[in-house]
Amino acid sequence: MIIEKPQAFVAPEFLIRQATQPWEIGGAASLRHRTFVSEQGIFADHDRDEIDKIALPLVAISTIASEADEVVGTVRIHEADPDVWWGSRLAVAPGYRRVGRLGTELIRLAVGTAHARGAKLFLAYVQMQNVPLFEKLDWEGLGAQDLHGHPHMKMRADLSAYPAIEDPTRGWMALTWRRAA
16 A cells, blocks of 8 residues: 655635735745745845835735635836836745746736736846746747846737736636646
8 A cells, every 4th residue: 555645735726916915015025035035046135126116016825715825926017117017026935836827827917917007018037947938928038138147038028918907906816736746
């Protein structure tokens, strides 16, 4: 008789929306710090910058019995110039990276929100290992560049592939699946 080791519980539903509550905003900041400072070492002390003063924080929140539980994914967006929006600091918590669609859903919310606010151009610097995901989501590479000592690809979203999302605070529930190890 073979007894399989139980896997850690991963909620099957996630809220995808703009962070509005203090715990959501704090959870996004904490996840970014863990990802870009502690884990990847891209920044020495913190990843906060001037963009945080104007950016909209977007989050993926795990649920338990359909109730919000924990921020497990985040990205921020901002308008840099009239009609030109940028996405940055996309992060998914390590225990949730094997869960399908969290990054994709955050990207969809980011571009769709900017699209509803008049974006004519949506750009991001994407870490090289994530370029294939963005290409599958109708983004095109515009050239490689080092940022903070790490290789990135400047990318542009095809806005026609992203319907406008008028109310990102409402968001949606995303049902996900867990990829096999």
